[in-house]
Amino acid sequence: MRLPRFEYFAPKTLDAALSLLTENGEGAHVLAGGTDVLVKMTLGRLRPKALIRLEGIQGLNEIHFEPKKGLTIGATARLAEVASHPDILTHYPAVAYAAQVMANVQVRNMGTVAGNLCNAAPSADTAPPLIAMGAEVTVASLKGERRLPLDQFFKGPGLTAIEPGEIMTSIFVPSPPPKSGASYKRISARCGVDIAAVGVGVMALFDGEACREAGIVLGAVAPIPMRAIKTEGLVKGQEWTQELIERAGDQAAQESKPISDVRASAEWRKRMVAVLTRRALEEARERAKKRYTAAH
């Protein structure tokens, strides 16, 4: 149960971290909260020559909300901080909820949203609500920064768009438009703690009694957190009725691509996609109404 040997670096600046990552080449691995990396190392699934710890880099843990622009979550901001941040609770309750229901207290006190995304588990709880809300991630390298939609970040289980020499530095979520609401629903065998068997993130924009458009993202039912494109198309511009919500659930179930594993069967997962999609859409609608009422 001992960790394998490695070299350890705790740079104080991002530039120093990027230099170390490039100098040490492919054997180097970035360490944020450690709750995935150190477990993989303990289990022998990852054997880095060097670990570069980000926690000591000043400012990288900042959470910053600008009402006209949006929310920036620094790479080393911990899940517990995101789950309890007043601006996130008010303006991004679906994101706060995802950070609150995953793992347990100790892991949330160590782990980060950036780490949850970079680990790229198909079941990553923070991914569906963030993708539904149009989040972007910033990655830095010695060559400079680039920003990409989170939607295009995941490439497969454990695989991301991060290139050698790059470090994710922050996550940006645009301010939710007026008359919009978002929700994240998840289910697992045990409440919380357990890895999600199915998760659904939704953000919907409304125009009176119609749904102008919606982002609907399914977790743990495909190799990556997947957008339910056909379901998004189905609800777009439609009158908001119970029948529409039912059809959206069925459509999301149909386009999900789950597998059977220790946590659930593919068949059960498909059924739960339908249930959770309906519930997430309903909650998004309720939240949109509440936000509208609060603003007027």
Next chain:
Amino acid sequence: MKHHIKFKVNGDEYSLAVDPWRTLNEVLREDLNLTGTKLGCGTGDCGACTVFVDDRTVSSCLTLAVSVDGKAVRTVEGLAPSGEELHPVQDAFIKTGAIQCGFCTSGMEMSAVHLLSHNPAPTEREIRAGLSGHLCRCTGYNQIVEAISVAAEKMRESGSEEVES
């Protein structure tokens, strides 16, 4: 290469040279002889290794010892420093029969102290959520939940403030 670290444990200052691959759990148990903190699963699932780093509870099995440089660690040994008067949480664990084999106890108590410092009057549901990162293989969960609610009441009555290490 060993790294030189300075950190506090239960108020005492330590200065050590440690290999970077050693966990805080290993250093506490093997170098400092503080064996009240246990090692269960080694993967952050069971909670037996829970300690405070500054004001956060963490799994000491998933914390590199080098990463606590400059920080304050608090273990179960720091809950009742005098060795005479127990912390209200420890006292309640004994009185309600919340200790069976005892292996999960120190971790459970650290999380209980963390929970009560944020929420002095937790509901049963909140206690269970606060302790969700702990397993008791004797399955004595009901007594543990009861112990924490008894301790909460005691601490509210006496207005006892949590003293940070």
